[in-house]
Amino acid sequence: MSGPHHKPKVSEREARQVAEAARQQDWHKPSFAKELFLGRFRLDLVHPHPLPPAEDAQRGEEFLAKLRDFCETTIDGALIEREARIPDAVVDGLKELGALGMKIDTRYGGLGLTQVYYNKALALVGSVSPAVGALLSAHQSIGLPQPLKQFGTQEQKETYLPRLARTDISAFLLTEPDVGSDPARLATTAVPDGDAYVIDGVKLWTTNGVVADLMVVMARVPKSEGHKGGITAFIVEAGSEGVTVEHRNAFMGLRGLENGVTRFHRVRVPAANRIGPEGAGLKIALTTLNTGRLSLPAMCVGAGKWCLKIAREWSSVREQWGKPVARHEAVGAKISFIAATTFALEAVVDLASQMADEDRNDIRIEAALAKLYGSEMAWLIADELVQIRGGRGYETAESLAARGERAVPAEQLLRDLRINRIFEGSTEIMHLLIAREAVDAHLAVAGDIIDPDKTLGDKAKAGAQAGVFYARWLPKLVAGPGRLPGAYGEFRHPGHADLSAHLRYVERTSRKLARSTFYAMSRWQGRMETKQGFLGRVVDIGAELFAMSAACVRAELLRTTGDDGRAAYELADAFCRQSRLRTEELFGRLWANTDDLDGRIVKGVLAGRYTWLEEGVLDPSGDGPWIADATPGPSTRENVHRPIR
Numbered sequence: 001m002s003g004p005h006h007k008p009k010v011s012e013r014e015a016r017q018v019a020e021a022a023r024q025q026d027w028h029k030p031s032f033a034k035e036l037f038l039g040r041f042r043l044d045l046v047h048p049h050p051l052p053p054a055e056d057a058q059r060g061e062e063f064l065a066k067l068r069d070f071c072e073t074t075i076d077g078a079l080i081e082r083e084a085r086i087p088d089a090v091v092d093g094l095k096e097l098g099a100l101g102m103k104i105d106t107r108y109g110g111l112g113l114t115q116v117y118y119n120k121a122l123a124l125v126g127s128v129s130p131a132v133g134a135l136l137s138a139h140q141s142i143g144l145p146q147p148l149k150q151f152g153t154q155e156q157k158e159t160y161l162p163r164l165a166r167t168d169i170s171a172f173l174l175t176e177p178d179v180g181s182d183p184a185r186l187a188t189t190a191v192p193d194g195d196a197y198v199i200d201g202v203k204l205w206t207t208n209g210v211v212a213d214l215m216v217v218m219a220r221v222p223k224s225e226g227h228k229g230g231i232t233a234f235i236v237e238a239g240s241e242g243v244t245v246e247h248r249n250a251f252m253g254l255r256g257l258e259n260g261v262t263r264f265h266r267v268r269v270p271a272a273n274r275i276g277p278e279g280a281g282l283k284i285a286l287t288t289l290n291t292g293r294l295s296l297p298a299m300c301v302g303a304g305k306w307c308l309k310i311a312r313e314w315s316s317v318r319e320q321w322g323k324p325v326a327r328h329e330a331v332g333a334k335i336s337f338i339a340a341t342t343f344a345l346e347a348v349v350d351l352a353s354q355m356a357d358e359d360r361n362d363i364r365i366e367a368a369l370a371k372l373y374g375s376e377m378a379w380l381i382a383d384e385l386v387q388i389r390g391g392r393g394y395e396t397a398e399s400l401a402a403r404g405e406r407a408v409p410a411e412q413l414l415r416d417l418r419i420n421r422i423f424e425g426s427t428e429i430m431h432l433l434i435a436r437e438a439v440d441a442h443l444a445v446a447g448d449i450i451d452p453d454k455t456l457g458d459k460a461k462a463g464a465q466a467g468v469f470y471a472r473w474l475p476k477l478v479a480g481p482g483r484l485p486g487a488y489g490e491f492r493h494p495g496h497a498d499l500s501a502h503l504r505y506v507e508r509t510s511r512k513l514a515r516s517t518f519y520a521m522s523r524w525q526g527r528m529e530t531k532q533g534f535l536g537r538v539v540d541i542g543a544e545l546f547a548m549s550a551a552c553v554r555a556e557l558l559r560t561t562g563d564d565g566r567a568a569y570e571l572a573d574a575f576c577r578q579s580r581l582r583t584e585e586l587f588g589r590l591w592a593n594t595d596d597l598d599g600r601i602v603k604g605v606l607a608g609r610y611t612w613l614e615e616g617v618l619d620p621s622g623d624g625p626w627i628a629d630a631t632p633g634p635s636t637r638e639n640v641h642r643p644i645r
Helices: 012-022 033-036 054-074 077-083 086-095 115-128 130-142 147-153 154-166 281-292 296-319 329-358 362-391 397-402 410-421 428-437 442-451 457-476 498-530 532-561 565-593 595-607
Strands: 169-173 188-194 195-208 212-220 230-238 241-247 259-270
Touching: 033 428, 033 498, 033 532, 054 086, 054 115, 077 130, 077 397, 086 130, 115 130, 115 296, 115 329, 130 147, 130 169, 130 281, 130 296, 130 410, 147 154, 147 230, 147 281, 154 212, 154 329, 169 195, 195 212, 195 230, 212 281, 230 259, 230 281, 281 362, 296 329, 296 362, 296 410, 329 362, 329 532, 329 565, 362 410, 362 428, 362 532, 428 442, 428 532, 442 498, 457 498, 498 532, 498 565, 532 565, 532 595
Parallel strands: 169 212, 188 212
Antiparallel strands: 188 195, 195 259, 212 230, 241 259
8 A cells, every 4th residue: 555655656657557547448439530540431420520500609609709808908918918917907807707616607607609619718728828728728627627527426516516607616636746657656645534534645737726716636545345446536625634735836837737746744624625536537537638628729820810811911911021921931931831730730629529529420539639739730820920930939028028119929939839749648648548438349360469568379369250350351442442533522602712632532541540550550560659759650640640641620610610721722722732742751660760869879878878978068067956846745835825816
């Protein structure tokens, strides 16, 4: 049993078992992205593009109008950036507006917005202040409202959701100083004590934790008589005795983020505050993130739209060598990339969000792909904007304003967006998470072959089952409608770009991707999970195919519902052509890469073989500890918790 003063020691295999047990393993609904990775292009699952009911759209548009007015009159993004905090008046105004309850049902005092309009609201707020967007997102996407909605008891919902909809800010606490993406080593404990649990531990990077009223805390319940034990989710009042916010963290970007270090010393939590059964904490966290992850790419869409606006306005008035910089091919290519990619990002987020609202499909892979793709591409978009702006892109908005120019915070956007490649699952972790789901069908039929704990008899039986599966599946990956010129003809219209060619490419390429995955499993078998470079490229190809599909479907939707059809087709065509070039490069790197060489170099670095290369510099960080001592105990530091008045 792990006491509060001991960090659990676990092997790699034990860590993987914990993660696998928390994974949602059943597929009761169809998944467009999962089928894509298996070489089956199910266009019928996403086309025609699903649309929200008229009443949901009207309610959403009415709130967006109020929120836009509030953002224009009340939120001063420059002030938040300068003072590194969100003014109380802003938070109070958001509460009065009902923004804390965007995702909470109206029966509990919330606004009951759909995922689509919740995302539009976050994109709008985030364009004014990413820190305010992060506060609202952390509160509702991963904070208490979502796990309560999915796993809370009726009594818990009636007790806490009205507070969360109007007055109380929530935070989600999982990460610890010595525990990041490996929850098997979680050290915070919740020891049963009569009709309560006593929590001891330290949590790091607690977004909203510095101002939270309510927290979702993940802690390990020791296994004992009458207690199943395991990582468990608890509702904790921030004002409870023994809760101390020890430090407010400062970051490269998102300078108004209320993120800190929270210590729990013998914090008594009623058993009624446990969410779900003991041991279900990680499953609750991962399930919450299935839709919660969509909020982050939504704000990436907002960033892309802002970048496009600034790039268009600046490049049309800035002249070099006798003509606007936009007319120079080198700059024009960047603007084309920004416009086409922003169109695709919005297509991905809106499609995945509408699918989440309809609940006809399992979108866990779609949401993960949206987070992965949105965070990576938004960073590239912002980087290109800084390049287009040149020295003015690197200069702060405050400095620009001080010398009489328009205060464009391009460098701030770059800093603010950088965390998205780390937030809610880093790019590397997302690659592994999505890859695990992508190869799930293979492991379901052939997993026992590579499981070291299985007997020879089990392996032989699995081999026979796998033979039957692949004998039926592989022939289907050879040919499909992607080889037929007339396929997907509904995406061809006079005067418009021919998007059917791109959909045929997606269909052909999805089969090629599935074949490549099969070949890799045949080649590496039990070592497949160690081939993270290969798996990452497989996922990136799938992300491009998903984005191309979404872009084409959105373009057709806009053609049939508005006046932007031709322009949308042009953007979708440009994006697909750019995406296809990236996809072909990724395919080339599946088998021709430096993965093995990189591994040998890493061993040399860790062995100190290249320390001579480090000579000639000074290290200003000194020789302090790499990881802070997180031993639970009474805090001797001042509580920096900042309640919002």
